[in-house]
Structures are given as structure tokens and as C-alpha cells.
Amino acid sequence: MLKTSMLEDIEAVIFDMDGTLIDSMWIWPSIDEDFFKKYELVEPENFHEDIEGMSYTEVVQFFLDVFPTLKRTPEQIMDEWTDMARDRYMNEAPLKDGAYDFILEMRRQGKKIGIATSNGRTLVEDTLKALGIEQYFDAVRTSCEAGKGKPAPDVYLLVADEMGVAPGRCLVFEDVPMGILAGKNAGMKVCAVDDEFSRVQEEKKRSLADFYIYSYNDIKNETYEVL
Numbered sequence: 001m002l003k004t005s006m007l008e009d010i011e012a013v014i015f016d017m018d019g020t021l022i023d024s025m026w027i028w029p030s031i032d033e034d035f036f037k038k039y040e041l042v043e044p045e046n047f048h049e050d051i052e053g054m055s056y057t058e059v060v061q062f063f064l065d066v067f068p069t070l071k072r073t074p075e076q077i078m079d080e081w082t083d084m085a086r087d088r089y090m091n092e093a094p095l096k097d098g099a100y101d102f103i104l105e106m107r108r109q110g111k112k113i114g115i116a117t118s119n120g121r122t123l124v125e126d127t128l129k130a131l132g133i134e135q136y137f138d139a140v141r142t143s144c145e146a147g148k149g150k151p152a153p154d155v156y157l158l159v160a161d162e163m164g165v166a167p168g169r170c171l172v173f174e175d176v177p178m179g180i181l182a183g184k185n186a187g188m189k190v191c192a193v194d195d196e197f198s199r200v201q202e203e204k205k206r207s208l209a210d211f212y213i214y215s216y217n218d219i220k221n222e223t224y225e226v227l
Contacts, residue, residue: 006189006219006226007171010169010170011111011112011165012138012160012165013111013171013173014114014156014159014170015115015173016115016116016174016175017115017119017124018117020096020193021095021096023093023094023095023096024127035080035084039070053118053151053178054118055142055144056078056143057143057144058143060074060078064077078120081120082120082123085123089123096195098215098218101217103136105220107136112139113137114138114140115137116143116146116156116182117142118179121142125140128140138163139163140159141159141162149178150181153185153187155182156170156183156186167188170189172186172190174190175194176201177198177204181208191209191212191213192208194213206227213225
């Protein structure tokens with residue numbers, strides 16, 4: 001049984017999805033590269049930093065603002081990205097180390113479990129089904145549905161409200177600074193999760209979060225870091 005200070009007085013855990021719950025952040029740079037090549041576009045400087053935390057809808061609008069010659073509707077772009085990513089999500093994006101056992105333990109303890117993600121609804125639903133874990137979540141919401149991307153707290157507050165849990169009783173798991181800020185802005189405790197894609201931002205992640213883990217097994221083993 002898990003009895004640690006990280007979970008003290010916590011009634012719900014809320015996961016970001018990409019890079020936090022599943023190992024999937026590596027997928028997007030290759031999709032971006034293919035998309036830029038297809039439409040003969042030049043990737044903007046600091047591109048990934050600029051879009052960090054944005055909702056799917058906001059990223060599409062960013063593309064249309066930066067590339068006004070891109071004669072595609074927002075819906076066409078979102079559908080194209082989803083089609084490009086689907087196979088890799090279905091077959092090459094596993095759960096992060098220890099995540100499945102942690103989810104089961106949270107269910108056993110009677111805690112609510114949610115997802116607050118910047119990804120699109122279709123990819124989220126398909127991925128959770130492919131991993132066989134969709135039944136464990138009490139609420140799954142996207143930043144598009146919340147109306148604002150991270151670091152705005154809206155998607156985390158939406159998930160907490162849907163689960164009927166006060167923000168101060170929620171523990172967020174996030175892998176990037178903008179996501180960590182979103183959880184903190186929602187009035188929640190936040191545990192930063194190590195991920196190769198955001199490892200260059202580790203110092204910033206540590207400065208913002210309450211806890212840090214390299215694996216969800218760190219929680220069971222009580223080897224997580226209190227920041």
C-alpha cells in the first residue's frame with residue numbers, strides 16, 4: 001500500500017498524457033518534419049518552445065498565422081496530423097515505466113483519476129483504447145475543450161470539477177514547464193515526470209514542481225524527490 005507524503009490528503013491524480021503518462025513526445029518532431037517538407041515550409045526558430053503547452057487548436061492557429069500561404073483549413077490540418085500520428089500512437093507509444101501499476105494502485109485506494117491533455121480528442125481516445133486503460137479514468141479532457149492551452153489552468157480545473165474534487169486535493173503529473181505551471185495555476189500539487197524530450201528543461205521543471213520522479217516506481221519505492 002502506498003503511504004507517502006506525495007499522496008497525503010490527495011483525493012485525485014490528474015495526468016497530462018504525452019511524455020507524462022505515455023512515451024510519445026518523440027513522435028511529433030518527425031511529424032512536424034514531414035509536414036514542413038510536404039508543404040515546403042521552413043521550421044521557425046524555437047518552434048517547439050513556442051508551441052509548448054498549446055492546445056491542438058492553438059497550434060493549428062499558430063501554423064496558419066506563421067504560414068499564411070498554407071491554404072488549409074484548421075480542420076484539414078488537425079485531421080492530417082491525426083492521420084500522420086495515429087499508427088505510431090497505436091503501435092509505438094507505450095505507457096511510461098511503472099504507470100500501469102500506479103494507476104491500478106490509485107484505483108485500489110479509491111482515488112479519482114483524470115487526464116488533462118493538449119492532444120486532440122480522437123488521438124487521446126484511440127490511444128487509451130489501444131493501451132487497454134480507458135476504463136480506469138473518471139474524466140478525460142483536452143485543452144481544446146477547456147478553451148485555453150497550458151499554462152492556463154482551465155483544463156486541469158475542468159477535469160477536477162468533472163470528478164467532483166477540489167483543486168487542492170488533486171495531484172498533477174506533468175513533463176514540461178508549461179504543463180507544470182498549468183497545474184500550479186490551478187492550485188494543485190505537481191509532480192514533474194522525467195522524459196527524454198524535455199530533459200534539457202530539467203532545471204526549470206524542478207524549479208516549478210513540488211516533486212520529481214524518473215519512474216512511477218519511485219512513488220511505490222518512496223525514492224521520488226521532494227523539491
